[in-house]
Amino acid sequence: MKITxxxxxxGGAKLAHxxxxxxxxxxxxxxxxxxDDFEHLGMYICPDLDTVCYTLGGLANPETGWGRVGESWNTxxxxxxxGGPAWFRLGDQDxxxxxxxxxxxKEGQSLSQITKDFCKAWGIQHTVLPMSDxxxxxxxxxxxxxxxxxxxxxxxxCAPKVKGFRFDGVEAAEPVVGAKEAIDRADAVVICPSxxxxxxxxxxxxxxxxxxxxxxxxxxxxxxTVKGPAAKMYExxxxxxxxxxxxxxxxTILTGxxxxxxxxxxxxxxxxxxxxxxxxxxxxxHLTDRTRLAKDVxxxxxxx
Amino acid sequence: MKITxxxxxxGGAKLAHxxxxxxxxxxxxxxxxxxDDFEHLGMYICPDLDTVCYTLGGLANPETGWGRVGESWNTxxxxxxxGGPAWFRLGDQDxxxxxxxxxxxKEGQSLSQITKDFCKAWGIQHTVLPMSDxxxxxxxxxxxxxxxxxxxxxxxxCAPKVKGFRFDGVEAAEPVVGAKEAIDRADAVVICPSxxxxxxxxxxxxxxxxxxxxxxxxxxxxxxTVKGPAAKMYExxxxxxxxxxxxxxxxTILTGxxxxxxxxxxxxxxxxxxxxxxxxxxxxxHLTDRTRLAKDVxxxxxxx
Numbered sequence: 172m173k174i175t176x177x178x179x180x181x182g183g184a185k186l187a188h189x190x191x192x193x194x195x196x197x198x199x200x201x202x203x204x205x206x207d208d209f210e211h212l213g214m215y216i217c218p219d220l221d222t223v224c225y226t227l228g229g230l231a232n233p234e235t236g237w238g239r240v241g242e243s244w245n246t247x248x249x250x251x252x253x254g255g256p257a258w259f260r261l262g263d264q265d266x267x268x269x270x271x272x273x274x275x276x277k278e279g280q281s282l283s284q285i286t287k288d289f290c291k292a293w294g295i296q297h298t299v300l301p302m303s304d305x306x307x308x309x310x311x312x313x314x315x316x317x318x319x320x321x322x323x324x325x326x327x328x329c330a331p332k333v334k335g336f337r338f339d340g341v342e343a344a345e346p347v348v349g350a351k352e353a354i355d356r357a358d359a360v361v362i363c364p365s366x367x368x369x370x371x372x373x374x375x376x377x378x379x380x381x382x383x384x385x386x387x388x389x390x391x392x393x394x395x396t397v398k399g400p401a402a403k404m405y406e407x408x409x410x411x412x413x414x415x416x417x418x419x420x421x422x423t424i425l426t427g428x429x430x431x432x433x434x435x436x437x438x439x440x441x442x443x444x445x446x447x448x449x450x451x452x453x454x455x456x457h458l459t460d461r462t463r464l465a466k467d468v469x470x471x472x473x474x475x
Numbered sequence: 476m477k478i479t480x481x482x483x484x485x486g487g488a489k490l491a492h493x494x495x496x497x498x499x500x501x502x503x504x505x506x507x508x509x510x511d512d513f514e515h516l517g518m519y520i521c522p523d524l525d526t527v528c529y530t531l532g533g534l535a536n537p538e539t540g541w542g543r544v545g546e547s548w549n550t551x552x553x554x555x556x557x558g559g560p561a562w563f564r565l566g567d568q569d570x571x572x573x574x575x576x577x578x579x580x581k582e583g584q585s586l587s588q589i590t591k592d593f594c595k596a597w598g599i600q601h602t603v604l605p606m607s608d609x610x611x612x613x614x615x616x617x618x619x620x621x622x623x624x625x626x627x628x629x630x631x632x633c634a635p636k637v638k639g640f641r642f643d644g645v646e647a648a649e650p651v652v653g654a655k656e657a658i659d660r661a662d663a664v665v666i667c668p669s670x671x672x673x674x675x676x677x678x679x680x681x682x683x684x685x686x687x688x689x690x691x692x693x694x695x696x697x698x699x700t701v702k703g704p705a706a707k708m709y710e711x712x713x714x715x716x717x718x719x720x721x722x723x724x725x726x727t728i729l730t731g732x733x734x735x736x737x738x739x740x741x742x743x744x745x746x747x748x749x750x751x752x753x754x755x756x757x758x759x760x761h762l763t764d765r766t767r768l769a770k771d772v773x774x775x776x777x778x779x
Contacts, residue, residue: 212574212575213577245571246568250571254592255574255578266550266567266570267557268553270554271558273517292556
């Protein structure tokens with residue numbers, strides 16, 4: 172089976188990692204959100220892309236789900252001593268990724284080419300693609316005005332209430348070479364358990380059209396997210412956060428939907444959206460959970 | 476006594492450190508070469524300025540004389556793994572200096588303002604001034620063509636034979652605010668034992684005119700340099716490397732000259748240049764050596 176997965180950061184990276192345990196390199200392509208990308212301390216930082224790559228490469232910090240394992244913090248602590256911005260916690264190993272990426276971008280290399288080279292250096296065999304080589308910037312419309320995503324997400328720790336989102340540059344952004352081809356080759360597209368508003372929507376806006384069965388895994392379990400502000404965003408936008416809300420979010424493109432056992436009570440309502448369902452354990456604490464969920468998802472796709 | 480010192484990297488930093496042990500903060504200003512500055516991995520790096528500041532702040536690596544004590548190398552080793560340029564060995568703590576400096580420069584702050592703030596953060600009380608806020612770039616005319624200084628110095632490890640030097644931008648470069656004033660206030664200007672060709676000449680070219688007694692400490696002992704390519708440069712330019720050669724180099728501005736005991740045989744020839752001399756032990760291995768040489772230099776100035 173050939174799969175193209177759409178992923179944001181931590182949750183998306185975990186399912187992508189699970190899929191990579193089962194599928195051969197040529198059978199899995201992961202298209203990653205770049206709407207969270209930003210420039211900081213002169214470096215071009217791609218948080219979701221790096222989380223996916225670090226996870227697939229076995230380099231991720233298992234405690235946080237983001238950043239590098241065995242990380243040191245000597246640079247950022249010295250930036251702080253000099254009075255510089257230290258709110259975005261960049262580890263020493265992680266900074267290497269941003270410095271070298273920035274250097275290559277300034278040389279005129281594309282983000283997709285750089286990502287390909289980095290994956291090779293990190294021993295990642297499956298294909299990881301940034302959604303676009305053109306900048307797309309997720310802007311959060313909040314009660315305190317419009318905020319750049321990382322300003323909202325990390326610096327303000329999601330405190331300002333959201334009113335909506337804007338993806339600056341998305342109209343002009345083309346998918347990277349290979350993204351549409353990977354979808355055309357795939358048996359199905361899997362939307363990983365990432366934030367629908369700010370991780371998956373930007374990818375869908377760039378990809379525009381998917382002529383394949385689309386299956387989504389709910390990032391909301393029992394009305395809450397494992398990590399990140401998706402549930403809080405639904406609430407602030409006047410929608411009760413739930414698996415049902417996520418299924419409704421994707422309803423126009425959805426063939427199948429995977430929800431957690433904790434949410435089995437809303438399975439029928441989701442089926443009423445004309446969507447096939449799978450109820451299973453979707454929490455991914457360990458690699459074995461990731462692989463098991465990936466296996467469930469692939470079986471489910473096979474049965475559609 | 477009020478002193479303004481001119482310094483390059485390691486050797487200059489050591490004598491400046493010695494002078495700082497004796498002179499009160501308001502009585503010592505150190506003007507530092509910025510001709511070695513360059514951009515690397517997107518960061519603006521000032522090797523001589525950082526060596527002087529790290530040394531004065533007690534942050535320098537005592538083994539190398541440059542870089543930070545207790546340094547780690549997690550960023551650069553990961554840049555190397557990604558196939559990026561690792562020939563300039565940047566430590567993790569050191570990178571913080573370059574990142575934050577670059578961030579502030581891009582915000583429009585001047586190098587002198589940034590240096591002032593950094594010195595405060597590092598607990599440095601004496602005044603350290605970059606020679607100019609405008610870029611001056613030392614270019615090495617070599618048998619392999621013209622090379623940017625760090626390309627010659629670090630990447631090529633001074634292998635190409637030099638034919639001359641050019642200080643790109645020096646005509647337009649003004650001294651920073653406070654540099655001429657410090658010289659006007661000083662009883663004497665001390666040229667530290669730094670490379671005459673590539674550390675001191677750029678400063679002298681920017682400062683242009685010194686209406687004060689000028690005293691230089693030879694960076695060459697027994698025909699050799701403690702560190703760096705000064706002796707090799709003299710040879711390649713057809714001049715026998717010696718204290719005498721250094722005194723001749725500065726003769727048009729020189730009042731006094733400090734040479735090592737090892738070179739006492741050439742004291743008379745230096746005196747014949749109409750220059751007062753002091754023969755003493757100029758090697759600075761430990762802080763006590765630095766302070767002793769500084770004391771000798773100050774006594775010598777008092778006697779002129």
